Amino acid sequence: MTRARTDTCLITGGCGYFGYRLACSLHTQGAKIILFDTISPKQELPEDIVFVQGDIREYAQVEKAMAGADCVFHLASYGMSGREQLNRHLIEAVNVQGTRNVLQACIERGVSRLVYTSTYNVVFGGQVIENGDESLPYLPLHLHPDHYSRTKSLAEMAVLKANGTALKEGAGVLRSCALRPAGIYGPGEQRHLPRIVGYVEKGIFRFVYGDPKSLVEFVHVDNLVSAHELAAEALTSEKQHRSSGQAYFISDGRPVNNFEFFRPLVEGLGYPFPKLRLPVSLVYFVAFLTEMIHLLVGPVYNFQPLLTRTEVYKTGVTHYFSMAKAREELGYEPREYNLDEVVRWFRSRGHGKKYQSSVFGRLILDFLVCAALVAVALSFLPFVGS
Template sequence: MLPVDGWSCLVTGAGGFLGQRIIRLLLEEEKQLEEIRVLDKVFNPQFLLEFSELKHKTKVTVMKGDILDEQLLHKACQGITAVIHTACIIDTGLHLRRETIMNVNVKGTQLLLEACISVGVPIFLYTSSLEVAGPNSYVKPVLNGHEGDLLENTWNNTYPYSKMLAEKAVLAIDGQLLRNGATIHTCSLRPVYIYGEGSILLQHEIIRALNNDKTIKRNREGAMANQAYVGNVAWAHVLALRALRDSEKAQRVGGQFYYICDDTPPHSYSDFNYELSKEWGFKLGSKIGIPFTLLYWSAFLLEIISLMLHPIFIYEPPFNRHLLTLTNSVFTLSDKKARKELGYEPRFSWLEAKQKTSQWIGTLLAQNREYLKAKAP
């Protein structure tokens, strides 16, 4: 059973796309939650205004600062019951921000874990990524992969590598005895590609298509991946947190990772973006003219050139093998374990999620109205 007395929660990456949704759900659903501390380097002013105007019992404490600030982390964790760690840098490149990404994603996680152990925080929930699992090959399909398959990303690209190291550090401390006599329980969620209103990645794709006469660049024929709506991924975090707060469930959930999907039908990334935006006049580009194998090995040559030039200056190739594999593979995952052990069920149907996201895309177009007028015949 969950404790009925008050508790508190720290959310890192709180100003981000997912972090904001998690906070809203915690405020809506967790009646015994006395305080949420929201930590991030940058906050949208509208986000802060929204919470300052809300009338609710839960105290919201805004903490602006860097995930590498050890003093700030100890202050943020003091007296906290649970931590949800979503803060990270997402990047599909090779070298450009490698040191920064490793510092934020790996060192930042380690420092936060040390702070939790030092002040006695008993619950730590980590937001990982499907890229910890793969895909590793565009010629070997993975359909409905699950946690028991022990899939592991073999790329040395900074983002998946950093998320893998951070997740291992989080899961490794599950069951450790804290100084205050409590035991820390940890688990990790691996969401698939997250979409919805406010998605920076989706916004970039829409703007890119606008610059190409509303044409979405097509992926390789037959490619397929999972996508999940941000509201459902946020809900999975709330449920995982509840499981970790339950002393009996924490014994089963602790040290585990879970894939998080929803009822969104798997698409290629290009087909998915088209499905969300077609009512606004977007279209799919023509099929890839260059044989994909040639494209893949061209990326390999660019990576070699980048490596050779690295001692002199940083050359970031326009594409790389990991990015090509990620967006052109058959790689789908199953969330059966999360449904069984966390009680996870999506709160939003595919139809609802599609409608909400498509409406948001419409607002993006309205913001670019002058641009569209200039492009009109």
């Protein structure tokens, strides 16, 4: 990103895994970086990277942090996975009101470029999508199975609608675009991979589900960094504002079965890969029941659901997208990565199989899981027939 050498870039959610990685990349190119987040950075920052602690829900804090910025990367969001998906109030406040605050602050502070990190979920709600492109309409809001996806759709719509809005003090207009990444992975990723490894190490990962031919996509963190840098550059006059008002699907460009993607991680840590395969419908129903239970007991015991309904769809139903538009308009060319570096990262932190459970023990656990799922399914039959 050549322009980054003279730019000041504000990154909301900048202390998260992806935000920090993006900041480091921009910094090495000479950009001045402002990290805006509610949490302090876990890693030590170079002296010339500025951290501003603040809440995206508070407009005054957002506007103050944006002073002097030329480009904003709006990464901050809430409710992507696990029990976070069930906190509707906070999801709404961060994803929708927070984005409104960012847009208004850009206008007030004369920030001319905004790159928004969206999600595949704005068009996906459990239906099969094969090689979809950006001409796909937004999924109707009432069809989203979770509030995160619904609010990310609203936020992306607002960002793209704001494209071309006049900035204060005659500073030109706001140029905005949105990137829709697949599931992010890489060494040190803190949201999804530790949860998966935790399930494996606790012996919970005993089954897979869905059609073995179903395909989904992932994106390595460094490919996603590259896409953001290219999108920001494509908002400039030097690039004829090519990405202005546009949305782009971003992935590694290699559709793969979700569970086969994680096989090298599971086996690389010394664990057997599950052989039991369950139907998506059954696992989805169990996830639904789990969410209902969480709704009842969550205020007292905020447990982590094994899976949510959206996670079942995202991992068990085919949905992958063409990146022709990103390649043509941004010059995006993903590099090829695998999970070897992820395995090494976990092993370097003491993860990996430290014992061999008995064959009998594994059979008993598999039987209990199957029995529980079958019992749930059978209990549902009277409602189906009524």
